Amino acid sequence: MNRKEGINNVMAGGGHVVILGAGASIASTYRNSEKGGKALPSMDNFVEVVGLQDIVDGLPDKLKARNFEDLYTNIHNDNPKSHLLVEIENRIKAYFSDMQLPDEPTIYDYLVLALRSKDLIATFNWDPFLYQAFSRNYHVGSSPMLAFLHGSVIIGLCKEEGVRGHAGTKTKNGNIFQPTKLLYPIARKNYNDDEFIKSEWDLTKHMLSKDSGTVRVTIFGYGAPESDAEAVSLLNEAYGTSLEREMEQFEIIDIAPDEFLRQKWNGFIHTHHYNTTNSYFNSSLAQNPRRTSESFFHHYQPISPGEMFREPNPVPTNFKTLKELQDWHRPLIQAEESASQ
Structure with missing residues (x-):
């Protein structure tokens, strides 16, 4: 299957869950610094x-x-x-x-545009970058679902209407989105105590479960710290044992060595069905944007032997403007819209 055929090949099944940790936001600012020059901290600094x-x-x-x-x-x-x-x-x-994404395309813009409405990005980060990237790319085509597992400084909840949005702004009915609670990292968290956090975890656990049809999981810059044992336990519980996920592909984007990452995430990995990379642009998300599930099916569940040879469609890394990045994705989006008619 050549690149053009791959663009026009749109499947309804499958799903991709991406889980973000602090390393994802740090990687984003390494590429394009925060608008005011603020640094993204790790837990160590x-x-x-x-x-x-x-x-x-x-x-x-x-x-x-x-x-x-x-x-x-x-x-x-x-x-x-x-x-x-x-x-x-x-x-x-x-x-x-008060953090803001720069005007230039960031890794978060690439990430949001790489996924579709059947996919999920779940983040542990408090910074506003994911929501900002989602908001400025939402009009381009179908966008992934978002979940904020520890809350976010930019996300608010309207309990009266049961909807979330930009904290401090008004709903369509004139109610205020109240800031969500930030769950700080104490050893034992009770995620059911907070209405907003519980709903975010319920969505994430469903999307990680085998029943959801998810075929790819990417961990991007999340180190699964020991102090966050409850979160890791919930992820394990939702995903199940590696023996139950013998076909799904598990991916890790992290600067740590492969052997270390393989051992840390061993419970999620079935035999050879995993890959690691230290760069977002070498990941499945960048090599086959908006077609990560289709790429999986062709490589791991081919209908015929010839389908295993699918030419990747890597997104260029050198876009200077957001419009250039969005325009590159439009043929993919147009194919999706045609397939849904």
Whole structure:
């Protein structure tokens, strides 16, 4: 199947779930920095980047930790009602809330355009980048579902109408989208305690389940930290054992070595049905945008031997404007619209 045939080959089945961690946002800003030049922190440099060092300096040594998740856990376990928890929350919101994507195409723009309405992007990140990329590409064609597993500074919930949107703005009926709770990384989270977070997890667990028809899962920059044991447990529970997912393809985008990643995600991987890469642009999302499921079916469940040879359609990496990136995807979108008629 040549490239043109691949563009016009549109299947209804299958689905792709992409799970984002801090590494995805960091990778995005490495390529195109945040509009105001703000850095994206990892859990190891979170204190310095966000500006929490004065709080840490005032803590007793027994509560201090290099990793922010461990630090927060220590403070919370010592005193769940500590005023420091409120101060930390306020500073985090202040740091992330005014972040903006640059005008140039970012990895998040590529990612949103690479998927369709049958796919899901679930993020653990508090930053607004995914929502901003979704909003500025939504008009181009069908877009993936989104889930914010730890909340986000940009996402609000209207409980009266049961809808979510940009925090602080109004619904169609004039109600305000109230900011969602940010679930900070304490060792045991109860995701059912928060209405919004529960709904985000319910969607993600369904899409990860075998019943959903999902055939690809990509982990992008999420390290599955030990302090987030409950989240990892929920992902495992939803996906099932690797023995139950003997055909699905598991993909990891991360700068860590292959052997380390293989071991960390071993419970999700069936034999050789996985791949790792340290670059988004070498992933299935960039090699076959909007056709990741079709590519899977041709490689792993071919109807005939000839179908195994499918020419990839890699998205160019050098677009200077968002319009150029969107225009490149239009033939793919037009084929999808024709197939649905």
